[in-house]
Amino acid sequence: MLLAAGCRQSADRFTETMDLSGEWRFELDRDGKGMEEEWFSRDLSDKVQLPGTTDENQKGDFIDERAEDRLSRVWYWKGAAWYQREIDIPDSWQGKRVQLFLERTKDTHVWLNGTYCGYENTLSAPQYFEMTKAVVPGKNVVTVLVDNAKLPPVGPSHAVDERTQTNWNGIVGKMELQATDPVWVDGVQAYPDVENNRVRLRIKIGNLTQSDASGKITLQAETWNTEKTIHFEKHVEQVQQLSQGESDVFVDFGFDKQAPLWDEFDPALIRVMVALETESGDDRYQHATWVDFGMREFKREGKFLMNNGNRVFLRGRIDCANFPLTGYAPMDRESWLEMFRTLKSYGINHWRFHSWFPPKEALTAADMVGVYLQPELPNKRSGMDQRSMEQEEVRKIYNVDYLELEGSKINLTLKEYLEKEADLIFRHFGNHPSFTLFTLGNELGRNQAMYDLVATFKADDPRRLYAQGSNNMHWEPSFAEGDDFWVIGATADSLPVRGSFAYISKNAPFGHINEQSPSTLVNFAPSIAHVEVPVIGHETGQFQVSPDFNEIPKYTGVTRARNYELFQERLEKANMLDQADDFVKASGKLAVICYREDIEAALRTPDFGGFQLLDIMDFPGQGTAPVGILNVFMQSKGLVTPEEWRQFCSEVVPLLKMEKYTWTNKETFEASLDVAHYGPRDLVNTKINWQLSDLSGKVLAEGSQNAGTISRGALQEIGEIRIPLAEVKGPQQVKVSVAIADTPYKNTYDLWIYPDEIDTSVPSDMMVSRRLDESTKHHLEKGGKAILFPELDRLPKSIEGAFITDFWSWPMFARGAANRGVDPAPGSLGFLCAPESPLFNHFPTDFHSNWQWWHLVKNSRPIILDETSADYRPLIQTIDNFGRNHKLGTVFETSYGSGSLLVCAIDLPNLMDLPEARQLYYSMLKYVESDQFSPVFEIDRAVLRRLVP
Structure with a gap:
């Protein structure tokens, strides 16, 4: 240095x-x-x-x-x-x-x-x-x-x-x-030539003197941001006839030693000092500057993104410019280094700037850390003839003298403005190796001017890849010929490239995570089969987490979290503020589960370009969307550690492909093992270890297999895992883990093992009913116990059952649904329960929803319990969104006269072909049969009749 x-x-x-x-x-x-x-x-x-x-x-x-x-x-x-x-x-x-x-x-x-x-x-x-x-x-x-x-x-x-x-x-x-002296270096553009170990420099020289100048340029280079500094041989270039105004001097600087290449793993940077000495008449002038760049060639080869000949898989997030303390992006390098390093610890290697361009220190920090950036023009419009003001408006506002001087900048069309903006961007930021992708903006339409802009940019500055926009034409997806890549949520109707959508989307309502029986088999290969360029999943995720009101005191700058304050007041009015922290944890744990499936589905897609999460941190604007595992200050919510997240979001991820998460002990667990390998080098002579263990860590089965060489840059099939489950005592939750020996790469999956046969006969002194009819009431009045499975289509005060947490922001999309004349999304955020409750003595569960609940909650209608007493809590409480704040009961209990009633809004009687449904039904029978079933609260009879008629 x-x-x-x-x-x-x-x-x-x-x-x-x-x-x-x-x-x-x-x-x-x-x-x-x-x-x-x-x-x-x-x-x-x-x-x-x-x-x-x-x-x-x-x-x-x-x-x-x-x-x-x-x-x-x-x-x-x-x-x-x-x-x-x-x-x-x-x-x-x-x-x-x-x-x-x-x-x-x-x-x-x-x-x-x-x-x-x-x-x-x-x-x-x-x-x-x-x-x-x-x-x-x-x-x-x-x-x-x-x-x-x-x-x-x-x-x-x-x-x-x-x-x-x-x-x-x-x-x-x-x-x-x-x-500076009146003859100076006005800018340097560096064009790496990786194949020939050299860089072409375009040196712009300004001359304000009244005559031509001549002289020499001395170039000296060395690496930085490298473990060991490499010094390169000096180069001197004579320059003649530097005319008044601007002149371009092109110099091919060949490195006398092998220059290190820049990528996400080894972000080596090179600094070239450019010293200018000139003469103009009898005057002598000097000036010096430097240029930083990285030796990299980022391009596409068919469906693949390539950097220096190696395939890149983008694991990205979207920066929507949320900076609550200042209201603007940090302008210092250390802040950006901290942010990039934080998200690198979560396996993120890519960063899209949604319709804005970051400051220089952001790009320098990304250069240093090794992150692939997709900045965008600051644009969300497609009408290229639009102007900010009409000419007459300009004349009214500005003095004519100023208009004559600078009018060409004041009254530009959108196309002219974007051309000017791009020219400035390329001039000031084009050397940054992290600047790898560029678009015209977000969710635009399409016209000839946009084709022209992309073609112009590609010709003017070939150091990166270009596209018309992110998620352009999403209402009728089609690829724009001439684009180098395609950022999109679905490539056509019913051809998604992410796992979740707004409920009102015509492409794939909700997405596979909520609509297809859970497995780890889904990928997006059918959606990209017809596309010949790299496809990147647009705004992947968007799984909402209940707002964390502990953040409110952190807003000490130019903005305040009045939205969170309002949501807090609403939850307090709904008598559930005491549960706020638990709602964050339970909804957040489910959100992590959903994010994992979305990310792994992308990794399971052989020819995929990557994904861009919206987001790994909260977006407290545009409807208020607390969709992050980190808050808007990029601080952890305590939902998942970086190490846990990196198991499924990293440069190398072992992947199990299995048809389901719930098994019986008469079955043999079967899964195929793949490895998504986008790391720095081939993994040679590898061995894959697998293990089945219970939650205490006791190993139930284990094995290993030689995988040979796992080549970088591909999704590679490794082999099969088969584990007979006869010796696994059910019911229990177990974990199957796979690890690449002698590496940090491992992955762990939850499984649930149930008895194949179980006695679900109803004890003689208990009733199981579908309606709260006279016979059920009579049984209860006499001191009996009953379980009520109300017919879901007869529940007037209930919401639709869903597995995933709500998409983005329920109030925002509920308005959209109303405008379209369709029902809004269920709007729920998973559920909260107490695993230690005797209700679950025979049904292992976390305090939050997980995959063994998928069929159960999808076939449920959580009941609105707003009319119950303030301190009444259901046994399984579905968490509502901040816009509605219903108290929602999926399973709840009440005394009824001298009797006791358990109400389950899951349609278990019609799900008995599923082992998890049989097991939950059995656990409920045992709970109601036991002395522990003695509800403290009694729901008012009139209220109960309205809830379960």
């Missing part, structure tokens, strides 16, 4: 900078007259700290809003805001080229000493303003107008959406003046 430090010193020597962070004068332009009244020529009256936003500086309107569908802003400003500061320019800058650098802001005009210096409205790249002609030695006044009400015609992209990072006003990141 010594040369890297030297590079920085050289660049600092030749690029002088003046940090502009600190206190600035400030004023809000509430009437929008600042431009007309020339506020740039007077002193502003207020003060703020920059970098920062009006929210962080508590400027604007104190609204402390109470939003239900997103986080709430405390301070709000949308409109023109003026920022001003005096700066002292040293005499040594006389004759220098001087520019203002603002790393990230919005629609911006800049003046220096009253002289207009330009306009910019990029949402993705740094903004530069030329000040050379206006700057003078000594006191100068820089004035900046930022107007977050004037946005490009990009729609509610996550770059500006109030539901994500908010449409903030301010300036964030680095703010500085930069001074």
